[in-house]
Amino acid sequence: PMRVRMRKVTLGNLVLAVVVSLAILSLYSMWSLPPSISNRSKLVARKDFLQKPKKTIKLSPEDQPMGSLLKQLGERDFDYIRKERLYNLRRKCEKAEEAKLIKKEVPAKKLGHIIVNDQYKVLFCYIPKVACTNMKRVFLILTGQMNTTNPLALKSKDVHMSLDKYLTYLDSYSDEEAAEKLRTYKKLIFVREPLERLLSAYRNKFIEKSAYFHKRFGRRIVRKFRDGVNKSQEIQGNDVTFLEFVHYITDENTMENEGFNEHWAHYSALCHPCHVQYDLIGKYESIDEDVNFVLKDLKIDELIKFPKRNATYRRTKTGDQLESFYKTIPKDLLGKLWKIYRSDYNLFDYPYPQFLEKFLAPEDEV
Template identity: 85%
Template sequence: MRFRMKKVTLGNVVIAAVISLTLLSLYSMWSLPPSVSNRSKLVARKDFLQNMKKNNVPVEEPPDDSLVKQLGERDFDYIRKERLYNLRKKCEKAEEAKLVRKNITARKLGHIIVNDQYKVLFCYIPKVACTNMKRVFLLLTGQMNSTNPLALKSKDVHMSLDKYLTYLDSYSDEEAAEKLRTYKKLIFVREPLERLLSAYRNKFIEKSAYFHKRFGRRIIRKFRDGVNKSQEILGNDVTFLEFVRYITDPKTIENEGFNEHWAHYSALCHPCHVQYDFIGKYESIDEDVDFVLKDLKIDQLIKFPKRNATYKRTKTGDQLESFYSKIPRDLLASLWRIYRLDYRLFDYPYPQVLEKFLAPEGSV
């Protein structure tokens, strides 16, 4: 059994930080600044409408519903192409500034799943429909005795069934380079602070013995006032404030790096090294996955679980204000500095929750 619990090293974080600083200085030259008022939850739709209006194309703002229903397949295809264009332009600027190396070794590509039959690579990011996408790739192996993704238990997907998946870091550099050159490459991302909260809820509010023991005990001992160092700590009641203090503590990066559930997208999937052919977003997951399945010609073989079908609790996006309102301003500012590269690379606007509880981007 191949247990893939990963963290991001200090070297990766330093590189990401340097790239972030340069991208910030160049940002106004090669991308529109994010709007900070009246944002739609569907970021892709809002971005598209803004661009259409900028170019004096008359549009009528539709109600929040399916993106395809709102815009039509042709316009939504434009959104997908725009995502790729914007990412590549930003990476080109980083390369011009000599902040991104042209090549990367296969051993750093352990988050990319390989399927040779359909000639497709998928970089999984925890808390971005990761389990359901792994279910799809497990079904594509032909060894699951099912075509229903939900027939595969979540725990098994990440543990006992993981041995059926192949990852790009298991190949030589030459083999990995050839697959990167010839296979379709997919990545799915999510609003970064929403993903961070989702990780906290999943790993510290719900039952997750590994995370309680591995991280919870240490977080409580270090960041909870009045804790007796000799008392037994279960680590199963970490508060969100304690978790944020852990994330924003410089020693976390310096001493251990970030776990894959809250690591940067750039450190997990290397979007400036891998020329992705498709960027999906969690905010439009149903439409994006439908497009991928049709493009791979497996839409009649596999039915991806709809986003609402797998929810058993309040959606994380509806809980942002409740959780982040309890975080002090200095820590909110630190969170923005930590994750702003992910916002920049994938065109997420300055987060509305920070706009409400902190300040507009320009004053941070």
């Protein structure tokens, strides 16, 4: 009788666990909680009713290609990963808020990186070097003012220059209007392994032809950080080395006197992830799958085909070049770089870079 009773108790606990698990999943069945619930209530609800997911799945690109990882996981498991990203970000922002590390509010004028589409009621915060051009192409097509539904038909230069006038940004609204859209619209953000993004920015702006960046940043970087440069010597700024660029990024005067350009600025400075309650965190490492999820959710997947990640590469992938570039950087500068971008790694659950482990001793990582 005692064994029978214990079996009944065990079976009862199992049924209860299943019911609780289903209830937890139902809380996340939509992108976010109903808009009538305040932002603070969202945080409280997720904190009180959602236990931290038990299974942990690494998304580090060093582990294995994302495509093969997704085949193993399946669509349902990958949906779980998206929800885990949101959960972890909320928890970390709550801790930052409790420690008074973040401001209570952000005015609309600081939200200039968030694109608004009223027809589909969606907001997207763009981050340069995170499929930024292709995502802007999608939002340009959604305006209905382009003569194509093929994103690649819109030239990259035009997307950021002549066509930009067709996009609407959240900083063009009053604080009240912006707050209403933030409360009721779906909100998207895409991020990338931070030091990979930094290298991508360097390659794009200083190795490739980019006259503006050569003139605006290259000349000053060479004059300040290259030995043997004569003050009267004419500087083109088109041959900045990666070491010189890292010197510039880690120099205290850079942040204090001019701040970071959007191509290497922190995610928190561009998109304010602890103030904006994002409904989806996409990652560059799984960009094809995350964007397809968005297109299907907005019911525009038949209208727009997002360019595959490999379709737009004309050179060696930045991810394949990390070690060859970062091994040229002295340990003290690597340590400074890690400290600068550590918050981006933490907020978006990127593991400590494996390529840094080869060059930094554990005591240098702190």
